[in-house]
Amino acid sequence: MKKLLAVLLVIAMMMGLTACASDQSSKDTKTGSDSSTNQTTTSPSSTDQSGKDGAxxxxxxxxxxxxxxxxxxxxxxxxxxxxxxxxxxxxxxxxxxxxxxxxxxxxxxxxxxxxxxxxxxxxxxxxxxxxxxxxxxxxxxxxxxxxxxxxxxxxxxxxxxxxxxxxxxxxxxxxxxxxxxxxxxxxTNHGFIYRLDWAKEAGLANGVHSWEDMTTYFRYVKQAYPDIIPWDSDGTHHSQLASGWIASHSNFVAIDGIASGALWGGTKDDLYTIITPSYTETQMMVDFANLMKEWDSIGVWKTDVLNNTASSNRDDYRIGRVAAEQHHTQTWTDLVSKTNNNTIYQTDPDAASGFFYFGEETKNVVSLxxxxxxxxxxxxxxxxxxxxxxxxxxxxxxxxxxxxxxxxxxxxxxxxxxxxxxxxxxxxxxxxxxxxxxxxxxxxxxxIKDASRDWAAIDALYAEYDKIKIDYPYGQFVPNVDNIQSQINNINEVHTNYMKQIAFGKFQGTAEQIVAEYQAALKAAGIEEVTAELQRQFDELYKK
Amino acid sequence: MKRSKKMTLIQKVIKYKVLLLMCLPAIVFFFAFSYMPLPGIYVAFVKFNYGSGIFGSKFIGLKNFEFLFTSGKLFTLTRNTILYNVAFILLGNFFAVAVAILLNELRSKRFKKVSQTMMFLPYFISQVLVGILVYNILNYDSGFVNTVLTSLGLERWQPYSLANVWPPLLVLIYLWQQTGYNSIVYFAAIMGIDAETIEAARVDGANAFQKILYVILPSLKQTIVILLLFSLGGIVKGNFGLFYNIIGTNSLLYSTTDIIETFVYRATMSDFNFSTASAVGLYQSVIGFVIVMTVNFIVKKLEPDYSLF
The missing domain is CATH 3.40.190.10 (Periplasmic binding protein-like II)
Structure with a gap:
């Protein structure tokens, strides 16, 4: 019986192998023939560059x-x-x-x-x-x-x-x-969409222009409109909040697409030296943690925000059941406009929406x-x-x-x-x-411009952006992360876990403790090696 | 005995052809779904490229296993996974046996059917719904428990911020969902006990408890051991559906609720890496294999009849 099993097993492995291998070879020949057809079809058109459709x-x-x-x-x-x-x-x-x-x-x-x-x-x-x-x-x-x-x-x-x-x-x-x-x-730079009319009631005559204004606004909304959840977050905004805070308190320019947290980047003064503010700027992060703890105690979001998967905050904003939405400018252009979906403007003629963009305090905006x-x-x-x-x-x-x-x-x-x-x-x-x-x-x-959009407000904000923006500087940087992928995975994990607690004020102990813990965990996960490796690739690309 | 030893493979196949034929569907099934994919394990050792396929991709040795070990969390994760599974397996089987025996003792046929069905139902509720159900019972602002607590004038309870309450809660939820289903096997085993033995016990004057203790439980022993051995093989494989749907990505609770599966899910989501995921799967399978072999070896030494092989 054992022999039989062994034979079966061997056959199985062989078949598996050949099955995969034959897949492989057929794929190879297919791509091969594809490229050859490419050549045959492109060669006539390359002879007459006008690219006649007939070819x-x-x-x-x-x-x-x-x-x-x-x-x-x-x-x-x-x-x-x-x-x-x-x-x-x-x-x-x-x-x-x-x-x-x-x-x-x-x-x-x-x-x-x-x-x-x-x-x-x-x-x-x-x-x-x-x-x-x-x-x-x-x-x-x-x-x-x-x-x-x-x-x-x-x-x-x-x-x-x-x-x-x-x-x-x-x-x-x-x-x-x-x-x-x-x-x-x-x-698509992020920020907070908020009710401009309520901000004015809260004493912010010009609207919200800083995180501190946002605190005042939330505090007022919670008091004046007890039935409204100021912001029914689903607990996934931790990275946006953290990078928003950093943008508003430094001239940091993040590199897209390495990890979910956008932890690495340069500064407007020195674009090609990589820094990691959430890891090095301890005081900035402690202030952030404290403010978010304050927001949590105000009741900006639901107590169980981290398990709140069933929120529909944006739609609730349209009908006036929440007071803020955290997303980007493009979303604001929709929410600010008196479209049919946005019923707040029909039920309340005073209603208006403002946008506080992250980086407004430091005029730190990067175009898309x-x-x-x-x-x-x-x-x-x-x-x-x-x-x-x-x-x-x-x-x-x-x-x-x-x-x-x-x-x-x-x-x-x-x-x-x-x-x-x-x-x-x-x-x-x-x-x-x-x-x-x-x-x-x-x-x-x-x-064709959409008539339902509030172009006066939108064009005004776009003009403001155009005055301060810088172009995204790292478009050409596609890092090779093969050797640091496992560190990046772990950093991602650490960042997500700690930032959820920090950004929603859900940590136990003091802000100093949690930030110290977070930074120690980042270090253990290998953030310094990753930074060094990215810097090396940066130098190769930009210091030629 | 001597004669059968001399039989060649072909003779055996001919002799047992009917039995083999009956076995064929199972053989084909395991052949196709368990043995055929085996060479694919190789994906755990390469840098997988969609275009070049598994065997065309670059071999990179143990690099895919690296992140598991460098995370510094492997111990906590393996510990959580194993402890939860131990609780699930032991308590699950304990309650399953208990429920099966209780069902067996019920005299009213209708009540027996109704209660069996009621206990059976949770098994068919999807884990996603279970997660939502649990959230609606336990959440702080509008959950059922907290509504009751506040109306009684008591303080609200905040389980979604307390890591320590989750091990018992999760075990409870698991038992609620699985016990009815697991008891079926034991119930069937009890049904299979020779009626004469039970009759004899009754004639000897055994009461209900003595009957359970001296007749039913000993007859269930073998089923229990075999089912335990089977479940031990999966002791490092966590119940992803249960944990992910109930805990979600609430990092406050990870210290007591993060298992290998949920960690890997989060860590590999960022770069969508099949190779790393397979590496973890291989790690779990190897540990599971070692555990099954060891336990089986021990069982074989103690009670040769009860071992799997």
């Missing part, structure tokens, strides 16, 4: 799947819009587009899992270097290298519109992996990295050429662009007399809302 073979009708974060809509309006869009796409490039949604619950793990399947089920992938693991996925081989020839041939308009500098920022190891959304004005939204092609895509052609249309063709982003004219949107975009009178969110979340190729040349 591209689109005789086969293909379906391109676009993967996007967002909840799949339960109503059919999106499908109806897609049917319209697909008519145009079929006519122009003989392809149709399908949307594959990654729901918001655990979006990052589902997103990465779907990419890891590598079965060719998705083609276009919406990604981001700071919030959707664009670089790790590029390194792991989930995204396709996009050769210049490919881009020139299949996405010529996009290729032209993105400057060489910007393409440079989309490269890892010399190859382009991402197509940036670099022609769309938006601000161009890869905050970017499109990539899955490395397993069977039709990367056609996917690029579809993307080129979505991004640059006015008809496709507006259909895909705004919906069907007359149903989801119409132009008003000022030439702005508005919802038609017949629009009903429960029947007509479309979800495409195309945040990876919006284009200001084709945008």
């Amino acid at each position: 591209i073979d689109t005789s086969e009708h293909v379906v391109i799947t676009y993967m996007v974060t967002g909840d799949k809509p339960s109503i059919s309006a999106t499908d109806e819009m897609m049917a319209e869009l697909n008519k145009i796409l079929t006519e122009k490039v003989n392809a149709e587009l399908q949307i594959y949604y990654i729901g918001w619950t655990d979006y990052l793990s589902n997103y990465n899992l779907t990419l890891a399947q590598m079965d060719g089920s998705v083609d276009l992938v919406g990604t981001a270097s700071d919030w959707l693991d664009a670089w790790p996925n590029s390194k792991n081989g989930a995204f396709m290298k996009l050769s210049e020839d490919m881009l020139k041939t299949y996405a010529p308009k996009t290729w032209e519109s993105v400057s060489a500098d910007h393409w440079e920022l989309c490269k890892y190891d010399g190859d382009i992996y991402l197509i940036p959304e670099d022609n769309y004005a938006q601000w 990295s161009i890869t905050h939204g970017a499109m990539a092609i899955s490395a397993a895509s069977k039709n990367p050429e056609r996917a690029l052609m579809v993307y080129d249309l979505l991004r640059n063709d006015p008809e496709c662009y507006r259909l895909f982003n705004y919906g069907i004219e007359g149903r989801q949107w119409e132009l008003n007399e000022d030439g702005l975009r508005q919802q038609p009178a017949s629009y009903n969110k429960d029947k007509d809302e479309i979800v495409t979340n195309f945040w990876w190729g919006r284009n200001d040349d084709l945008e």
